[in-house]
Amino acid sequence: MTANTATERRRVTTLLAAAAIGVYLLIVVGATTALTEATQACSTWPLCGTDLSDPRVLIAWGHRLAALVVGVVVLAALVSTWRSSTSRRAKATLLVPFVLYPVQIGLGALAATATTATADWLSTLHLLSGMAIFVGLVLALAWTLELGTDDTAPVTDPDPLTATPTDTDTGETPSLQTPSPPSGPLARARRIGAAYFRLMKPRLMWLLCLVAAAGMALAAGPSLDAGIVIRVLGGGVLAIGASGTFNHVLERKKDRKMQRTSDRPLATDQVGVTNALAFGILLAAASLALFLSVNLLAAALGLCAILFYSVIYTLVLKPNTVQNTVLGGAAGALPALIGWVGVTGTVGVPGLALAGVIFLWTPAHFYNLALAYKDDYARGGFPMLPVVRGERVTRRHIVWYLAATLLGASVLSAVTSLGWLYAGATVAFGALFLWTVVRLHRERSEQAAFRAFHASNAYLGALLFAIVVDAILL
Numbered sequence: 001m002t003a004n005t006a007t008e009r010r011r012v013t014t015l016l017a018a019a020a021i022g023v024y025l026l027i028v029v030g031a032t033t034a035l036t037e038a039t040q041a042c043s044t045w046p047l048c049g050t051d052l053s054d055p056r057v058l059i060a061w062g063h064r065l066a067a068l069v070v071g072v073v074v075l076a077a078l079v080s081t082w083r084s085s086t087s088r089r090a091k092a093t094l095l096v097p098f099v100l101y102p103v104q105i106g107l108g109a110l111a112a113t114a115t116t117a118t119a120d121w122l123s124t125l126h127l128l129s130g131m132a133i134f135v136g137l138v139l140a141l142a143w144t145l146e147l148g149t150d151d152t153a154p155v156t157d158p159d160p161l162t163a164t165p166t167d168t169d170t171g172e173t174p175s176l177q178t179p180s181p182p183s184g185p186l187a188r189a190r191r192i193g194a195a196y197f198r199l200m201k202p203r204l205m206w207l208l209c210l211v212a213a214a215g216m217a218l219a220a221g222p223s224l225d226a227g228i229v230i231r232v233l234g235g236g237v238l239a240i241g242a243s244g245t246f247n248h249v250l251e252r253k254k255d256r257k258m259q260r261t262s263d264r265p266l267a268t269d270q271v272g273v274t275n276a277l278a279f280g281i282l283l284a285a286a287s288l289a290l291f292l293s294v295n296l297l298a299a300a301l302g303l304c305a306i307l308f309y310s311v312i313y314t315l316v317l318k319p320n321t322v323q324n325t326v327l328g329g330a331a332g333a334l335p336a337l338i339g340w341v342g343v344t345g346t347v348g349v350p351g352l353a354l355a356g357v358i359f360l361w362t363p364a365h366f367y368n369l370a371l372a373y374k375d376d377y378a379r380g381g382f383p384m385l386p387v388v389r390g391e392r393v394t395r396r397h398i399v400w401y402l403a404a405t406l407l408g409a410s411v412l413s414a415v416t417s418l419g420w421l422y423a424g425a426t427v428a429f430g431a432l433f434l435w436t437v438v439r440l441h442r443e444r445s446e447q448a449a450f451r452a453f454h455a456s457n458a459y460l461g462a463l464l465f466a467i468v469v470d471a472i473l474l
């Protein structure tokens, strides 16, 4: 690839990413109730009410002006891509935004001026057409990003001593010389306590607890009961601990073969199998008891989550199919439903929509680590996507699942009454996440993969935090 082509691709992909995020902003703002209410105060087109002290008029004006600015960015992205040397399929895909953007403006004008009954289905059509524009831009972005990249040549090869540490379990930089551990009964008890704690996979807990908390906040709003919160989160922490422990037991032999996991308590015989199993069963029983004190359905879903992660994912999916991550996302999605069910006692649409967001987010989250640990997973014999289908396909799937997650988050705002904080969080952190993924394609290094992985956690963390605050306080 010549220097000119590289510069041209950078410009094109930056413009496509900016256009995609701009369109996403319009989708999310369009899906919030704030805009629906604003349209009622601003029902003429293209100009409407002049009373700018009315926040609804300001929101309607903001949406129209943003549509204009984003339209200019989309046009610049289309022209720049068509004039570039990108693939024909990337150019052809852009016909969708080219045709639909003007249609979208027309639908918006009709929805703003129509009677309430007609406005409802026009708004739905408007939302769907916005999503189609977004998908067209993202596909063109993904296909342009992967041009000239192959699976064997990273742009930067990080220095092993300065690269991000690969032991994500402990978070410690691996030292070159391991000092001998302190002796004495207290030090030994501490070490054993730490080993059991590590079996519980504590680093996953904060985000999974936030997932369940968001499910509860969506269901209860400001009247969320502290007693339910404590019992659901307590049951959740114990359930993750139980399934993490079973996962350690079942994978101990493979863990020994992988650099990242070879120092785990069962792989090093620091904890025996029988003791670990007893610990896992104890945690599972305590978790189910707590869930049962909330309601029967929450306990049934808790049991499903433990069995799904420990048995279906660990024993069936992970060692046998390249779709292990996609299907395994169901384990992480269940806490969203448990949170919702803990409050309502039944399954509901917003709880399902939140679970859908987590399900779609999981591949965009884990494929980054799968890239960074590709050789390690190959050593362990796991058919992870980069091992089976290569790094380029994996990077492409990260863009697709990220886009699907963002669309899922917009559906969530359409089926709930979440407002500006939620909209701001998904757009701002979605843009950040997308940017790290664009850089992952450009740099193709382990460091870039870790950056995108952390951005995935920051995106979901910010989104869930915004849901909790929005639903309870605003």
Ligand code: HEM
Residues within 6 Å of the ligand: 168, 169, 201, 203, 204, 205, 206, 207, 208, 211, 324, 325, 326, 328, 329, 331, 332, 333, 358, 362, 365, 366, 369, 457, 460
């Ligand atoms: C198939 C599904 C998933 C897979 C294969 C996966 C895999 C991983 C792996 C291998 C790690 C490295 C840490 C470790 O070795 O324990 C990790 C970290 C993490 N994962 Fe996932 N994960 C999945 C789903 C989820 C879900 C659903 C959540 C929460 C909603 C989540 C949240 C986290 C967090 C918070 C970390 C720690 C990040 C850090 O320490 O900086 N993961 N994940």
Ligand SMILES: CC(C)=CCC/C(C)=C/CC/C(C)=C/COP(=O)(O)OP(=O)(O)O
Residues within 6 Å of the ligand: 204, 208, 236, 239, 240, 243, 244, 247, 251, 302, 305, 306, 309, 313, 318, 328, 331, 332, 334, 335
């Ligand atoms: C309420 C409840 C029980 C929820 C369970 C949800 C849960 C623990 C989701 C985490 C998903 C997961 C498979 C993480 C680690 O992957 P891995 O085990 O493949 O990672 P490894 O390679 O480090 O072993």
